[in-house]
């Protein structure tokens with residue numbers, strides 16, 4: 001231990017990286033390997049009326065075509081398994097998978113895709129989550145456009161009595177904040193290689209960040225027991241949350257099972273950017289009851305998260321956000337309503353922080369606005385309200401090992417900001 | 432229609448059959464199994480596929496394979512000499528200039544192209560030299576420091 | 589997939605013969621930096637590729653009071669050329685600020701023009717400097733002003749069978765300036781770019797002014813109205829006779845007119861509103877630098 005603790009340790013994989021001996025999934029080539037291309041929906045919303053792949057199947061160089069009919073198990077996956085590998089009928093976003101072709105090379109596979117006859121009845125899409133919540137909005141989902149939590153259409157956090165807090169406040173401060181869609185853009189695009197191994201198991205080389213989680217989903221899709229799948233992870237060329245979701249392994253696995261030949265399915269940068277999961281956009285509304293001395297005594301937050309056409313990790317992200325969006329403050333009265341809305345966009349999912357950093361960005365802007373409203377420095381408002389040892393959070397947990405004030409002092413120091421003496425005298429060990 | 436493409440790869444002659452639209456990246460990765468140039472975008476944007484053609488850095492994904500006929504192509508596979516790491520490889524490793532490693536081969540080639548022309552670059556020139564290479568993990572600072580260390584002679588061959 | 593043919597002629601006459609033979613089926617390939625992404629993404633399915641990198645069209649020379657640049661000259665070579673820096677400063681600067689090292693070693697001046705992007709960085713300085721392109725085909729040769737070369741996004745006066753052989757830049761006495769605004773510092777297409785050329789008699793009276801705007805219209809644009817209000821103006825402290833003063837107000841007037849002549853669009857890089865605002869500032873700065881006026 002002593003030789004490692006307190007000193008830098010060279011990366012165990014560093015030599016592999018600088019010599020390019022590190023193998024990424026797209027570096028793998030198997031003898032006789034075929035290449036997959038996927039036919040995706042050209043429209044944002046619609047119903048597949050007719051799908052005919054026969055001409056593509058007959059094309060020279062094509063080894064197989066698969067559609068929703070070729071899914072032996074459950075044609076659904078995800079943390080909340082609501083997204084089909086291939087949609088059998090309903091199209092909920094542009095880029096949704098409809099059919100896949102395996103061919104001798106990608107050029108041939110692309111040409112085969114053009115031979116697939118697809119007839120879609122286009123429907124009116126909805127992109128704005130607020131419009132999607134209006135009565136009479138186009139239905140992204142038959143059950144309605146708002147996700148049902150256990151607690152109903154909102155994820156609720158209730159602590160104290162916000163109305164009472166507002167009544168006792170000297171000032172009410174409101175603000176609305178939005179954050180945009182983000183793509184993870186890892187340098188390594190999504191890719192999968194699948195083949196039937198020498199023991200007749202389905203082997204998949206994956207870029208998954210989440211092997212066991214995805215393995216569970218794949219067993220359901222393939223209708224195979226876990227011991228019939230060799231799920232081989234390894235070096236990931238960056239993920240940032242995008243590889244928390246399956247993008248290629250299900251398609252590659254299904255194809256290998258059907259044609260019993262090695263296959264590679266990789267997304268182009270454009271496909272990846274246009275069609276894979278995203279950090280979904282958010283809108284935050286804050287209303288704070290504030291005392292002139294700087295204490296925030298009531299905070300109401302309503303959030304709307306756009307999760308696209310499928311749940312992805314949207315509801316989970318809203319859950320995490322709701323728990324933390326009121327900020328690391330000892331606010332005695334908190335009310336949070338988190339809403340997760342379906343729209344006709346690619347599904348939103350995890351990305352670095354699961355909705356927490358978006359909430360933090362909004363909270364920090366709001367808290368700065370609070371400071372402005374009462375004529376105080378934002379540092380002061382942060383220090384006064386910061387959680388201290390033994391405080392109770394809005395979800396009723398007791399704060400232990402608090403260190404926020406100390407962390408803020410250090411941050412100020414690093415930023416070259418001289419804090420006033422009374423803030424410097426504060427500590428997380430009691431108020 | 433396939434064409435025979437002959438060129439020098441890391442000092443050795445190679446011949447391979449290619450289509451007119453195959454890029455140098457297709458030729459290297461898919462035909463010759465030389466996988467150090469990475470396919471990050473196929474669009475010229477990321478720099479992960481950067482290789483040297485006659486000593487000049489180019490995007491393998493934007494270079495039609497047949498245009499390198501008779502030329503010298505260098506990739507990271509050719510950086511090591513007699514089993515010894517190139518100074519840039521050692522410096523990158525010791526400066527933690529690779530995180531996931533996917534951009535690293537392109538970065539190394541961009542850095543080599545720069546130092547071959549300008550062995551004592553300023554920090555600004557180094558930044559300019561790698562400005563076409565994206566690193567999503569954000570190792571830029573470490574990459575610049577590694578190149579500075581090599582330029583300062585800390586990694587003599 | 590149909591077989592794609594590839595030719596890499598080593599003589600210009602041979603290349604022109606191939607282009608004549610295949611006509612509209614032929615696609616000229618230079619550095620490939622604009623063309624190949626479109627092939628990779630199946631937006632363009634070429635039938636015949638004619639590579640022009642082996643024709644010896646890679647040269648920068650001075651002759652007859654002109655800078656002559658071969659069409660297949662890489663942007664990197666233009667950026668590094670002391671001759672270009674001295675005789676056509678705006679062009680050198682545009683080359684230096686375009687793309688990134690590995691794109692500049694491959695991308696060529698001919699490709700930048702023939703690709704006819706409204707944001708092509710080398711087009712505006714060439715317009716401001718009054719450059720021409722020499723177009724050749726099996727039938728002969730013609731010379732066209734760069735400002736008349738573009739027809740629309742991706743469209744030029746080039747006919748099937750014709751290629752750009754070289755670019756000719758008149759060497760003039762005045763000063764040229766190129767300014768570019770991108771989304772980031774390097775490897776970025778222009779949100780707007782500006783090239784100006786100003787010649788000051790005795791350093792005091794403007795006897796020639798040319799203004800060109802990039803990414804502000806369907807084609808790289810010459811702004812003649814803006815040029816008009818500068819013509820004949822003198823510096824405020826000048827002893828020379830002049831129509832008007834060439835001062836901050838005049839330069840801002842010219843910038844305003846330039847923007848009024850443009851027709852920018854909203855796209856992924858910027859809104860038209862922003863392009864107008866930023867473009868105006870850029871024109872004013874470029875003119876001030878070229879005329880030696882403080883603004």
Ligand SMILES: Cc1cc2nc3c(=O)[nH]c(=O)nc-3n(C[C@H](O)[C@H](O)[C@H](O)COP(=O)(O)OP(=O)(O)OC[C@H]3O[C@@H](n4cnc5c(N)ncnc54)[C@H](O)[C@@H]3O)c2cc1C
Nearest residue numbers: 475618619620621622623687695696698699700702709752
């Ligand atoms: C990542 C990236 C960044 C870029 N950044 C910039 C930038 O900052 N500024 C900028 O202006 N451009 C930029 N570009 C675009 C491109 O690099 C330039 O336009 C380059 O100069 C194109 O030249 P090329 O030789 O590569 O053209 P090619 O791709 O070979 O050809 C482009 C077009 O011109 C035709 N053509 C080529 N040469 C001739 C000729 N002699 N006669 C007739 N037709 C011809 C081709 O048929 C084709 O239609 C960028 C490109 C990439 C990929």
Ligand code: FES
Nearest residue numbers: 471472473478492
């Ligand atoms: S793969 Fe060539 S630049 Fe990204």
Ligand code: FES
Nearest residue numbers: 530531566567568
């Ligand atoms: S190290 Fe991961 S992209 Fe650079």
